[in-house]
Amino acid sequence: MSRVHIIGAGLSGLAAAVRLVENDVPVTVYEGAGQAGGRCRTFYDKHLERDIDNGNHLIMSGNKSALSYLKRIGAPDPVKDPLTGPPFAIYPFVDVRSGRRWTVRINEGPIPFWVFDKHWRVPDTGVMDYVKAAGIAFAGADKTVADVVDQQSPLYERFWEPLTLAVLNTTPEKGQAKLLWRVIRETFLLGGQAAIPLTARTGLGHAFVDPAGKFIEQHGGVVRLGARVRSIWMEGGEATSLNFADETVTLDEGDRVIFAIPPTRLKDLLPDIDPPDDDASILNIHFRMSKPVPTKALGEGPFIGMIGSDGQWAFVRDDVISLTTSASNAIGTDDRPNDDVVAKIWRETQIALDLGDEEYERVRVIREKRATPDQSPEGVRKRLKPETRWRNVFLAGDHIDTGVPATIEGSIRSGDKAAESVLALKA
């Protein structure tokens, strides 16, 4: 049977491979790096002497494709393990400037009773703020979040801004409203059961990557690490070979190729393709403490949202506190030296987690320069379809037009879509 060659072992490539081996299609996955996972990976950090993720990743219980993927690669109840989260949809926040704390709680079921309860909704907001917010449901493709929501409402700083930064990795002034709405529709709008925030219990790699690699190999697939595709040859409207530094893989009749690599890399290999640009960066700071961190400030979950600060989300895993600043290119932290950024964000963290003057022992800064593709209205317009003009070449990745943002959910959907396109051709 013909083989599918998948370039890139990030989540999109792994999801495509999983879907294909489930359908008895032979696959080989080629990953340029020494480990799989791409932008969603765990590694042992020698300085911290801990396993850390490249950056905190939040997913939601309404992310159907991600949860289905986890189940299929071996986790019967992924919400409990390998993921973790609070038992209900609760989001603790602290305004770092004033020290004020609150928790947003989303009730179960589709009727949003939480909006009518001032202890559950965002503080200082009224029901009308939420009624007006519903306008985002009708936003056209050319509108940004800031175009369609009320920027004077307290909901802006305490809901729209953190949500847009977290989900679209861009500011409300730039991010496409329609893309954000799609996430709201698939999570908050369905009620608490679809809006529980989840993270990887012991690491992204242990949850999303390692079991997928095992699954693929157990089903006869091959995952080759350190195998970077340098070029691809095309002839007669289709790909004929993949070229690596020290070998050429000639494609057999009926073989297919899926490129599951980010836009910049894709353009290197297929210059006449025009995806959205790799765009926004994310700053991640991991602080190792001398002992397990008290989690009272987090309530029942593993993280807290921060308002009025450079650090936006603080996650705790045992003795490691990990801080995220999304859209760090737009926030301005990309232009400042590590020492300066670390000092400010550490002061914010002390407030957020109620640590008093406790100090960290070691710190690791990871700046992910190309964290996500452009998710402005212009960027979204340039998202690609899985099919290409070459008969046997398909695309996956978080820049594919899945209707959802460049996230774990989006990447896995793109991998599923690419696999379905390949399977449709086979049939």
Ligand SMILES: Cc1cc2nc3c(=O)[nH]c(=O)nc-3n(C[C@H](O)[C@H](O)[C@H](O)COP(=O)(O)OP(=O)(O)OC[C@H]3O[C@@H](n4cnc5c(N)ncnc54)[C@H](O)[C@@H]3O)c2cc1C
């Ligand atoms: C710091 C950070 C925080 C994030 N936070 C969240 C979050 O909270 N929630 C969420 O859902 N999403 C989050 N994301 C987004 C999410 O990680 C990405 O959308 C997703 O991982 C992208 O997967 P991918 O397969 O499309 O691409 P990638 O992960 O980039 O995978 C592509 C793979 O292809 C390989 N490759 C590239 N070129 C070649 C080549 N020529 N030959 C062979 N291999 C090649 C790369 O090495 C890489 O492994 C975050 C991203 C970052 C960076």
